[in-house]
Amino acid sequence: MKRLVRVLRRIFVVLVVIWLVITGASLTYNFATRERAEPPPGLRFVQTADLQTRYDSWGTTGSPIVLVHGAAESVESWSALVPVLARTHRVYAYDITGYGYSERKAPYTIEHLAAQLLGFLDAMKLTKPVLVGHSLGAGVVAEAALEQPEKVGGIMFLDGDGLPIPGGGPPRAVVNTLIVDPYRTSALRLVLGSDTLIRNIYNDACASKCAPLTHDEVQVWTRPFRQQGAEKALWQMVGRDIPAVQPDRLALLKTSPVAKSVLFGALDNQGGSAEQTATRVGAPPPTILPNQGHLTQISAPTEVAAAIEELVARS
Template sequence: MRWLRRVGVTLLVLVLLVVGGSAAYLGWDRLAPVRLDVPRPGFDVDAAGVRTRVEHWPAARPSGRPPVLLVHGFAESTYVWSRVAPLLAADRDVYAYDVRGFGYTDRVPPYDLAADTDQLGGVLAALGLERPVLVGHSSGVAIALSWALRAPGSITGVVAANGDGTPYFGDDRTTPGAGPRWLLVPPVAPAAVTAVVRHRAVVRSVVAAQCGPGCPVDDAAVDRWRAPFLEPAAVDALVDVVRRPLIGLTDAQETTVAVPTAVLYSSDDESFARPQALATAARLRTHLVTELPGARHLALLGEPERFAAALRPQLDALG
């Protein structure tokens, strides 16, 4: 019993030290915040009550083809489209926006699929886009497909790029993916995330691993990733997003999508490789499936020319 009491007291002391240290670190961060002088391109619109940052790349040679609206994934921003969007804008208008909770859009909960879908509809209305093609990347596929179910007549089609639009991981299709959310307790989780985004090393490593050898990982590029997460309340919003169930449609819901669709995947993307891409295409009943051999999850940033070359025929086919 004496030994158990000592262990209990030791654990309690450790917990108090971690919690106290985390709280002190967050207090220091608020007194000495990091603010980065990075480009913040774009403009703001009101999208279903959410101040939303939008970027626009006008068509270099207008062709009358449907415009494209790009929807980024988890922990991303319009920056991930910054290298490929100008290539897609050769003959059509291209737009991208920051999903609620990320980038330079307001952090407005709830962070769930219904609210994200409302925001997407608000962006379409604010920009006055007529039947655009939606291109979702990673978890952004779920938002694009969700809007396709809600208002199919308002869009021309959807491209699912590096994501299947469901809240699952791996081969288990019975339960939504749910990480160890019990670990995300305040102030420990916000302090850990803050420590990561205040420094370049971890961000650089993660981006390089997901992006491949062609990815920009110089200090300026890494700061483009970090800057939105250094905005006031950004870390709290990120932790809140991670605590919630992953956004996504069920397999059954995807089979009811009625708009034309296409699937684009990278062969070396561990989260969405050939088996997942073919299964997604089967649910969406599309034969438009394109592989990027040797590419990774963030091929749109690391290999923009190849990504654009693969995506452009799909856009033309949907249009």
């Protein structure tokens, strides 16, 4: 019995030493990486409801199109699609609160995100634009169309079904217990500082159909997460479900006069079911692009633009 007690005591001491070493290393790393990145110069902002929203616009003629990005994305995520659309349309894109360079303000709910979008339409004085929502953005444009359909000409579900993630995420209490500082901050900064990890995440979302990211392009994707307040906003979102529309509410779109369209990459493993989405919201049969992943607006901009043009014609 005494021998067992001694063994357990030694194990406890070893574990405490390991914990102290890891914690010390984490605190040191966090201190060394405490500097925040500056926003890029020349950003444009507009007041939308209760937020200062970063946005950009392109094109001078044609009907308006508003692009709403997904989780961990920003205005820059539309860089391949915008030149195609802007030939014949006025195109707008903005950063969802919690991501990009817009003001970060909780709660990060689907209602708050839709209020930002509707506020953007008012601020830019847009008349019945087509709203294109990618991934998380699909839920945002759906909620906006449900709340104020008179302001919307049409909506596209682009690689997103607008619904909560099946099964939800891990319970918030568990996440807050296991993912704590200083370790979560160290983990996040290690990921953001690794070109290899970012490229792997990007390639998976693209189903390896996008051009490889250069170091500078990796910086474009990660820079928003190195802004002042970005980590706090991320931790406020961690442990909560991705903002989405509940199935019964989403189904109300079936009787809405707003024109609907659904487009998915055939290899998309993140956005849900294109066929079920079209049926649920009363859209025509979906467009499914072969050999494309979750970022079709990057890897197949011409095809995506053609589908948006078809939606514009119906709206």
